[in-house]
Amino acid sequence: MRIGYLETFCQVVEEGNISKVAKNNFITQPAITKQIRQLETLYGTQLFERNNGNLVVTTTGKRLYEIAKQLVFDYNQSFAMIDQVKGIESSSLKIGASFTIAEYILPHVLGEFKKIHSNIDITLEVSSTPNILHRLRENKIGMALVEGEVYTDEDLIVNKFAEDELVLVCSPDHRTFALSQSVRVEDLSHEKFIWREENSGTRLLVEKMLGENWSDIINIYMELGSTQAIKGAVEINLGVAILSSLVIDTELKQNMLKKINIENVELKRDLWAVQRKERFVNKLEGEFIKFIKNYQF
Structure with a gap:
């Protein structure tokens, strides 16, 4: 056989x-x-x-x-x-990444890494955190770069490579928040939230941080499948959203979105590089993990 x-x-x-x-x-x-x-x-x-x-x-x-x-x-x-x-270095890097990391972090990181390793081939799979971790466990990718909750077990090596802040954003023309710099948690119950799908890393983290009564605070008005779609909906004042600070820099600078602080609430999350313990880590993968951990975001 x-x-x-x-x-x-x-x-x-x-x-x-x-x-x-x-x-x-x-x-x-x-x-x-x-x-x-x-x-x-x-x-x-x-x-x-x-x-x-x-x-x-x-x-x-x-x-x-x-x-x-x-x-x-x-x-x-x-x-x-x-x-x-034998001294034969791998020329292939297979990475899986969650949506936010793939869209707003990896283009810059991979571009810089390619300047050092110009002859390598990079394959990137993009999906939700649970799907990417499943692909890792199935040996379809060499490493996973994900946000949100990662439940460690005997099979995984989990390393933090960056930190991200989640922020409340609204339209600059919002009826009540336009002139505000901060709001109370209870003020959010009157708002229409534009939200990601149930298994998104951002949504799972916010639900956990707000506790078991999160559904009494968050009125889910609309669920959209991409961060870009959510930003667009908030810009035209359809509702408010909680988004990664990594994805709204341009919109804040151009006054298309407004950032609002939530009093006594700090929404921060770690970004993780995950690998399988039993998998042989080649030199190229090891260099990439070291590179992204030392990258200045």
């Missing part, structure tokens, strides 16, 4: 679609099917079944997947480790 067969099997489990895996690997669909059948013959069990036209992994297939993905991971790690011992 070839390790490539197990890798193909894992991809089919993850994608749930043989034709997509074939397309991603530039091989034919029958070739994928043949590899799966050879594995089924080797293990003497059915790994997939068809259910109303959908490909469904069997119970034995699920158990094999848990072992196979680790075998494939260790196999690929062995090459990375030996290459480094």
Whole structure:
């Protein structure tokens, strides 16, 4: 049996679609099917079944997947480790980042890093913090750069690389806040909040800081899928929002948004660089982690 067969099997489990895996690997669909059948013959069990036209992994297939993905991971790690011992440096950096970090921090950081390592290839995946951490645990990326809550466990190495402040913003034409520099928490209950989706790092952190009664304070008027959309909605006075200070610098300078302090409330969060403990960290990844920790934001 070839390790490539197990890798193909894992991809089919993850994608749930043989034709997509074939397309991603530039091989034919029958070739994928043949590899799966050879594995089924080797293990003497059915790994997939068809259910109303959908490909469904069997119970034995699920158990094999848990072992196979680790075998494939260790196999690929062995090459990375030996290459480094031989003095062959990796030229590929695979990073996952949450939306705010990807949009407002990494363009500058990666640009500066590329000036030092001009011949490297950088792949960046962008999603919510939970999705990016899932991709890290599935070995699809080498490191995760995320904000908000990161629940450490035995599998992860978590390092703080920067700090961010969350601030309340409104339109300069806001009916009550336009002439204010600060407001009380109880004043917020009368406002229409423009908010991100439920699993966004910013939203989870604010809900935690405001406590279990946050829903009595925050009146969710609108949920939007991007920070840029939220800024636009606040600018035209549809409501107020709590946003990262990293994303509103231009709007504040151009008087498109107004920052309001919340009395006796400090909304700060750490930005995290996360890696898997058991994963071999190549020299390039190690240099990037050191670079971003020392970067002047």
